[in-house]
Amino acid sequence: MSFRTKSLLYLFFFMLVAIVSAVQYASAADKNAILAEVGPYKLDAKTFEEQIKSLPPQLQMMVAQNPQAKEQFVERWTQITLLAMKARDMKLDQDPEVKSRIEDLKNSLLAQEIIRKEIDKDIPVSDQEAKEFYEKNKAEFSQPEMIKARHILIRPQGNSEKAWKEAEAKAKDIKKKLEKGADFAQLAKQYSEDPGTKDKGGELGLFPKGRMVPEFEKAAFALKVGEISAPVKTQFGYHIIKVEEKKPAETKPLKDVMSQVKQMVKMEKQQNELEKLIDQIKTKYPVKIHKDAISALQVESPAQTQAVPHPTKSK
Incomplete structure (x- = not known):
């Protein structure tokens, strides 16, 4: 784990x-x-x-x-x-x-009091412990390559070949307007059919790889800052993408995250103390977990609203 x-x-x-x-x-x-x-x-x-x-x-x-x-x-x-x-x-x-x-x-309140008295106390963490934890968990302090982009989405009016061709033609016309110097955000507000970003000028914010559908992601990460893509076809329609910023992958140095690391080490120590305390109590009060009965439980999921078309990956 x-x-x-x-x-x-x-x-x-x-x-x-x-x-x-x-x-x-x-x-x-x-x-x-x-x-x-x-x-x-x-x-x-x-x-x-x-x-x-x-x-x-x-x-x-x-x-x-x-x-x-x-x-x-x-x-x-x-x-x-x-x-x-x-x-x-x-x-x-x-x-x-x-x-x-x-x-x-009552049980929850009593458990809270035990934790407050036995676990939630000042536990010293040395710089050496913090360094060792940081080296073992560098991935926790890593940020993947990210880009900031906008897009204009043109959706086909139906799923016929004709509808897709009309959507592509409309996207190409918008691309020509952009090539002539039109403002991307203004055209997004005027033409984009993504309700989640339309009013924000097509702004998608910063996102890493793995967040968007493959066709969109491949095109977006291949662009240079300020560059605008040709219409990109995805399951949602045709996208015109503009990259506004690129952030390379990086790992934050220990000196910048020292306080955070020490807090994480403290939490790990508290967690270990809690596990020891629970194991100790179990020797007096044996625990039985009936997995078959748990598996037989039927838990209803909350109703989910239908997702709005967007270049993010489908769940």
């Missing part, structure tokens, strides 16, 4: 247990100023601060700088507490499905 894959799994685990970090629990301790009360529940300053710290940094800054945001947060707490009290009056907390979900939330 690659470092990137393991890291994504590790982050996904942290995200799962962090979801409940903002769940509202009232504190019964009266050690700080009381900000709000709902029946027997109280929100004190200490609990408020802990809940704010669980928010993303941008939201933390917003609450810190905006008194109204603080009031809205407290108001939100009162609303949630009121709704929870009503749910208890309706005995929803005794519903088997709700009880199961509450237990899941």
Whole structure:
């Protein structure tokens, strides 16, 4: 398993247990100023601060700088507490499905606390460790050759040979206008039939090899900066391509990514510590995974919208 894959799994685990970090629990301790009360529940300053710290940094800054945001947060707490009290009056907390979900939330919160106490701590990373990691994972800091381009797409009106010939003829006429000095972006806005880029003058942005369909990619990467292609036929129609910038493949030097590398090494160490902790716990609480039952599960995929014709590869 690659470092990137393991890291994504590790982050996904942290995200799962962090979801409940903002769940509202009232504190019964009266050690700080009381900000709000709902029946027997109280929100004190200490609990408020802990809940704010669980928010993303941008939201933390917003609450810190905006008194109204603080009031809205407290108001939100009162609303949630009121709704929870009503749910208890309706005995929803005794519903088997709700009880199961509450237990899941409790498990997630407890798992988060274990990680915070045992794993999420300051772990030193030396320059030598960072260098060794960088050398083993240089691909993580490599950027492939990329180009920035625009295109004008002319689609055939139907799939007949005549329709394709008419589309090609129209594309060739547009190419002649460009050869006479017409502005590419203006012609793209006027003629292109790619709704995703038409209003942006045909701009596709930067992209590496492997992103576009083969015919488009071959033609685009063969062009020099400022050069405009002849009409290129793909499954979507005829494209006229203009390359505006080329970026050669490169690997970022260690000095430019040192802080990032050290953070990745720290994450790897934390990941190893987490795996050791889980293996240790398994000796006391054996785990059984029933793969046959998992394979038999039927999970519905969300509805997908139909893709708009574009030179990117079909999925």
